Amino acid sequence: MNLICNAPAVSEIKPPHPFLTLMEGRVVAEAGGLMLALPLLRLNARKGRGEPVIVLPGFMADDRSTRILRNYLTQIGYQAIPWGLGANRRPMLSMLPTLQNLISDVATQTGHKVRLVGWSRGGMISRELARDNPGQIDRVVTIGSPVRGGIAASAIGRWVQHETGLTSQQMSRLTEERSRVPIRVPVRAIYSKSDGVVSWKACIDDETADIEHFEVIGSHVGLGSNVEVFRLLPRLLREE
Numbered sequence: 001m002n003l004i005c006n007a008p009a010v011s012e013i014k015p016p017h018p019f020l021t022l023m024e025g026r027v028v029a030e031a032g033g034l035m036l037a038l039p040l041l042r043l044n045a046r047k048g049r050g051e052p053v054i055v056l057p058g059f060m061a062d063d064r065s066t067r068i069l070r071n072y073l074t075q076i077g078y079q080a081i082p083w084g085l086g087a088n089r090r091p092m093l094s095m096l097p098t099l100q101n102l103i104s105d106v107a108t109q110t111g112h113k114v115r116l117v118g119w120s121r122g123g124m125i126s127r128e129l130a131r132d133n134p135g136q137i138d139r140v141v142t143i144g145s146p147v148r149g150g151i152a153a154s155a156i157g158r159w160v161q162h163e164t165g166l167t168s169q170q171m172s173r174l175t176e177e178r179s180r181v182p183i184r185v186p187v188r189a190i191y192s193k194s195d196g197v198v199s200w201k202a203c204i205d206d207e208t209a210d211i212e213h214f215e216v217i218g219s220h221v222g223l224g225s226n227v228e229v230f231r232l233l234p235r236l237l238r239e240e
Helices: 018-044 063-075 092-110 121-132 157-164 168-178 221-225 227-237
Strands: 052-056 079-082 114-119 137-143 187-192 211-216
Touching: 018 063, 018 221, 018 227, 052 063, 052 092, 052 121, 063 079, 063 114, 063 221, 063 227, 079 092, 092 114, 092 121, 114 121, 114 227, 121 137, 121 187, 137 227, 187 227, 211 227, 221 227
Parallel strands: 052 079, 052 114, 114 137, 137 187, 187 211
Antiparallel strands: none
């Protein structure tokens, strides 16, 4: 784990090296390691008190990809809630109203502010929800989520562009417009320097007032079953 305060210049942000992208296949070994570690992780985790946590999946993934993570959060005392929007592939802004309604419903039903945990693109969406609705969101934890550098920060940037139907210029313009409103809730950003999909430098936020960064070792696809991520999350979700 490593705390970073200084964000690299945008000009330094490039897609991950092709070797790291090839190494994404280690996700199988990472998942196996998590299964062995889960009993001890559950035992030692800082427990929740029934607070709601909405978990948002990454690009082209759906709630099946976050099932292990949500089960873990439920087992340690949280109300883990799927996002319920199917595959994460549409333009982000088109999904915000539905998710804002979900947050409002959950906050009203539980009497708690909502915690958001977002993996990759799910973390990007979580940040935008927090930007728009700080009164009902307690905090955001992002996992391997690029916040700088645009499509140049990712090995799959062109695929994202194709699926969303937005050009890189349109994406940059929307990002610039939305960043004029600061994020006013705590954000905790987990990243990996061995990420083969998203440049770790793109995950370093230099704008949010209450931001901390935490380094883990692992693949991008495996962050949802990464032992270090599962060890970190209970502490990040219950900071006092």
